[in-house]
Amino acid sequence: MAAITPEQIAIVKATAPVLKEHGVTITTTFYNNLIGDVPALHNFFSTTSQTTGRQPRALAGAVLAYATYIDDLPKLTHAVERIAHKHVSLQVTPEQYDIVGKYLIQAIGQVLGDAATADIVDAWIAAYGVLAQVFINREGEMYKSNAADGWVGWRKFRITQKVPESSTITSFYLAPSDGATPLPKYMPGQYVSLQVPVPELGYLQSRQYSLSEAPRKGEYYRISVKREEALEPSAPALVSNMLHDKYAVGDEVELSHPQGEFFVDPQDASKEGVPVVLVSAGVGATPLKAILDSLVSAGSKRPASWIHSSRSSAAQPFADDIRRICRENENVSANVFLRTLDPEDRAGVHYEFGDMRLDLAKLDKERGLFLGDSRTEYYICGPEAFMIDVRRTLVEQGVDRSRIFLELFATGDVSDEEA
Secondary structure, eight states: OOOOOHHHHHHHHHTHHHHHHHHHHHHHHHHHHHHHHOGGGGGTSOHHHHHHTHHHHHHHHHHHHHHHHTTOGGGGHHHHHHHHHHHHHTTOOHHHHHHHHHHHHHHHHHHHGGGSOHHHHHHHHHHHHHHHHHHHHHHHHHHHHHHHTTOOSOEEEEEEEEEEOSSSEEEEEEEETTOOOSOOOOOTTOEEEEEEEETTTTEEEEEEEEBOSOOOSSSOEEEEEEOOOOSBTTBOOHHHHHHHHHOOTTOEEEEOOOBOSOOOOTTOGGGTTOOEEEEEEGGGHHHHHHHHHHHHHTTOOOOEEEEEEESSTTTOTTHHHHHHHHHHOTTEEEEEEESSOOTTOOBTTTBSEESSOOOGGGSOTTTTTOTTOTTOEEEEESOHHHHHHHHHHHHHTTOOGGGEEEEOSSSSOOOOOOO
């Protein structure tokens, strides 16, 4: 593959304002053409994200970021890593990059018309080639690592238990159908992709679900799934509702190898003594529960603060287990915010702060947030607006953004526009 020239880099950077204006139109056209001509790719893309427009918006943002920082690619390291993990979880192959490149360049020409000169098209072909190779190389490393675990491609798992965790969240215990254990260990905070056929659509759909407890003996994986409401009438939450309503103990699903760049290594001796703050809302508690479980199981004495917001005590997942962990580990504390209180709810048992959304200002700056320790790490998971608000508040309190980690349960990445 020929290297991109300095002149082509300059051309790509110069197209950034055009991409900002027309990017979503380009990526919407791209997806329509791509999936229309290659319907097998339905299996790789979330129909819900396509219907809501989230997928085209996410790709438009990624393309704009690449055009902006093509001469400073280290600034895109986090985005590349996040996307590469997602691609590997979906079993994206190097050959598919050629297909995507063809249709992306086609969409640029289709939307921009005569403005897409030969020089612009050639520059973007070269730029795409460079970026594709970055992904292919990184994903190749991940596939090689997964193969070393003896796991290549999709693998059948059987549901062995379904355990309600709240009024809307159920844990699924998944054991390999072939009985081959132990399963590969994972870093707490990582996820698996789960794939099922969707009869209403006529093709497969995959969703990512965080592993919601510490790795045990490698006999099963646990995910905790929220029964989601439709984002809009035309975009029902098909997979989560299917799992709740149509999948029973004994049924099979397919999983890919655990992936994800959002995690804590409980064996990292260099972090001993470094406080960790886990902030979540709703089902965002799932990866953080795995992190807390793993730290406790490893005998870590890192000061840990669990901060969670739920609509009600009935909707709150893992409540009893979190209270047990706090009782048994003096280095762990919990603060729960409930938006609505039920008559039987008791302060100190079901919640610390009632009739309110999460408000970090209500917490002790040291015992709850460890703001005085410049090493403290913050892991946040929940709706995107929630995470941005929490991050903004922490930054305003003097926390360096390099110590704040966010996990988004959606296509794309968390907006990085605010301070």
